Amino acid sequence: xxxxxxxxxxxxxxxxxxxxxxxxxxxxxxxxxxxxxxxxxxxxxxxxxxxxxxxxxxxxxxxxxx
Amino acid sequence: xxxxxxxxxxxxxxxxxxxxxxxxxxxxxxxxxxxxxxxxxxxxxxxxxxxxxxxxxxxxxxxxxxxxxxxxxxxxxxxxxxxxxxxxxxxxxxxxxxxxxxxxxxxxxxxxxxxxxxxxxxxxxxxxxxxxxxxxxxxxxxxxxxxxxxxxxxxxxxxxxxxxxxxxxxxxxxxxxxxxxxxxxxxxxxxxxxxxxxxxxxxxxxxxxxxxxxxxxxxxxxxxxxxxxxxxxxxxxxxxxxxxxxxxxxxxxxxxxxxxxxxxxxxxxxxxxx
Ligand SMILES: Cc1ncc(C[n+]2csc(CCOP(=O)(O)OP(=O)(O)O)c2C)c(N)n1
Ligand code: SF4
Ligand code: SF4
Ligand code: SF4
Numbered sequence: 001x002x003x004x005x006x007x008x009x010x011x012x013x014x015x016x017x018x019x020x021x022x023x024x025x026x027x028x029x030x031x032x033x034x035x036x037x038x039x040x041x042x043x044x045x046x047x048x049x050x051x052x053x054x055x056x057x058x059x060x061x062x063x064x065x066x
Numbered sequence: 067x068x069x070x071x072x073x074x075x076x077x078x079x080x081x082x083x084x085x086x087x088x089x090x091x092x093x094x095x096x097x098x099x100x101x102x103x104x105x106x107x108x109x110x111x112x113x114x115x116x117x118x119x120x121x122x123x124x125x126x127x128x129x130x131x132x133x134x135x136x137x138x139x140x141x142x143x144x145x146x147x148x149x150x151x152x153x154x155x156x157x158x159x160x161x162x163x164x165x166x167x168x169x170x171x172x173x174x175x176x177x178x179x180x181x182x183x184x185x186x187x188x189x190x191x192x193x194x195x196x197x198x199x200x201x202x203x204x205x206x207x208x209x210x211x212x213x214x215x216x217x218x219x220x221x222x223x224x225x226x227x228x229x230x231x232x233x234x235x236x237x238x239x240x241x242x243x244x245x246x247x248x249x250x251x252x253x254x255x256x257x258x259x260x261x262x263x264x265x266x267x268x269x270x271x272x273x274x275x276x277x278x279x280x281x282x283x284x285x286x287x288x289x290x291x292x293x294x295x296x297x298x299x300x301x302x303x304x305x306x307x308x309x310x311x312x313x314x315x316x317x318x319x320x321x322x323x324x325x326x327x328x329x330x331x332x333x334x335x336x337x338x339x340x
Contacts, residue, residue, distance in 0.1 A: 006067040011081060015088030015270075020283030051244050052286070054092030055082055059067055 002063035003045040005037050011057035018049035018058055027058075075099035075109070077129045084123060088282020090241030090267030094188050095124045097244060097265070098157065101251035112155045115144040117169060119161035120195045120269075121188035138169025141176040144183050152325040155255065158185040162203035163193045166222050170202070173224075177231035177260045181324035184254045184261045187224055190269035198272035209276040224264050229317045234259025236317040240266040242289035243313065253315065259323050266293070266311075 005026070014033035026043045030036040035058060037043075049058045076099070085091045102112060114130050116122035118137035125132040135143045144156045165173050165187050176183060192210055193199040200210035200217045203224060207216040228236045235257040239247035247265055254261035268274065268285035279285045294302060296314030 004067070013082070013087035015282045017088055017283050017286065020281075021286075052093070052242075054085070054089060054241075054282075056070075056073075056076075056092070056096065057082075059070065061067060 003040075003043045004061050004063050005040060005043060005049075006059040006061070007035060007037070008057045008059075009034050011055045013055055013057075015054065017052050017054065021048045021052050023048065072096060072099045072103060075102065075129055076127055080127045083127050085120060086269075086271040088268065088270045088285075089120070090190070090265075090269070090282075090286075091121050091124060091188055093241040093244060094121075094186065094247065094265045094267055095127065095159075097248040098124075098159070098186060098251055099128065100248045101255055102157075104248065104252045105255045107155045107255065111153060112157065113144075113147055114157050114159060115140045115147065116159040117161070117164035118195070119164045119193070121161040121190070121267075122159055122164060124159045124188075138164050138167070138172060140164065141169065141172040141183065141185065145176060145179075145181055148181055148183060149325055149328065152182070152329070156183050157255070158183050160185060160187050161194070161201075162187060162189045162191060162224070163199075163201040166202045166224055166227070174227065174231040177228050177233040177262065179324040180232055180234055180259045180321050182258050182260070184251070185263070186251060186254075187262070187264045188267050189224070189264050190267045190273055191221075192269055192273040192276075194269050194272045198276060208273075210273075211276070225262070225316050228260070228262040232260070232321070233262050233317065234319055234321060234323075235261035235315070237262070237315045238264040238266065238311075238313045240289040240293050240313060241268060242286045243293065246313065250315065253318075257318065259321060266313075 012034045019027045024042040026039045028038045112130050114125045114128050114132040116125040117140035125134045140158045144158045148156045199212040202222045204217045225236050237250040239250045254263050270282045274280050292310050293313045299312035
C-alpha cells in the first residue's frame, strides 16, 4: 500500500511500543535506540504506531499523488 | 506531512516531555487535548490545573492557561478558579497519590459539592515521581519500594469513591484504549457537574520494573488483556474477574451544580440587602 511514515526523531525515546504493536514488522529500533522504518513497503497504514506512541514521534499518512 | 491538529494545544518548545520512555502519561495528555478539540472548547476559556507528580507535569506542556499547584491540592485551586469565573472550562490533572492520598479529602469533597470540573486521574498505581512508593491505589500484593514483599493495604477504587461521594459522571479507561479514553474524557467535559475519569497508565520505570513488567509494550498488552468493557464485565462470572477490571461509563446523573447553587445564594443575599 502507498503510505508515508514520518518520524520526529528528536522526540523518539526508543520505547519500542510502535515496534511491538506494528502488525507488519515495518519498524525496528536502530543501533542508537531510535525508531526506524525498515520495511516501508509492508506498511498497511493501520495507524497503530501513531496511535500508541506516547511521544508523538511517528506519523502515518496515505500517499497523495499530485 | 500534514501537521496533526492536536499539536496546536502543546507548548512546542517544551517537547519532548520529561516522562520516561514508554510512560503512558503522554498518551493520556494527548487524549485530553483531543477531547478538548472534540468538544470545541475555546483555548482562552479553558484552564488546566494539576497537582504534583509525574502525571501533574502535563500542565507544563499544554498551551492553555495552566496552573501547576501543590501536592494533592489541584481540586481546591480548580474550585477557586471555577467559582471566580464559572464560564471557564476547568480540567484537573492528578495522580493516584496526588488524588487519593494527600488529596483524598479534597477529592471526595469536590465530588460532594458537585462542582463543574473534569478531573482526569492518571493511575499508574504508584508514586512515580518519588521513586515507586506504594499509593492508596497500588493493587493488593503488588510490589513497591515501600512494600518489598507486596502491598497488604487494600486499594481504593477511585471510581467507586467518586460515585459514592456524589460525582455527576464517573468513567474509566486506559492508555491502551486510546480512542475509548478520548471519548470518556470528552463525555466528562460535556457533563455539567463533577466529572471523574480514571485513566490507567503504564509506568514501566517505577511500577513495571518492580512487578515483572519492565517493558512498556508488555504493560500495554496487560492493559489490553485485563480491561473489560462494562457490558461484558456485567456478564463476567465472579471467578473470572480476579485480576481484571471494568472500563466504561459507570455513572451519569444530574444534580444541581455548585457554582449555580452558589450564584443563587449570592443573588438572594444581595437582593435581601437592598
Ligand atoms: C506536600 C508534599 N508532600 C510530599 C511531596 C513529595 N511528592 C512529590 S510527588 C509525590 C507522589 C506522586 O505520586 P502520584 O500522585 O501517584 O503521581 P505520579 O508521580 O505517580 O504520576 C510525592 C509524595 C510533595 N511534593 N509535597
Ligand atoms: S513509540 Fe514513539 S517514542 Fe517509542 S520507539 Fe516508537 S516512535 Fe519512538
Ligand atoms: S501504520 Fe501500521 S503497518 Fe504501518 S508502520 Fe504503523 S503500525 Fe506498522
Ligand atoms: S516514573 Fe513512571 S510515571 Fe513517572 S515518568 Fe517514569 S514511567 Fe512515567
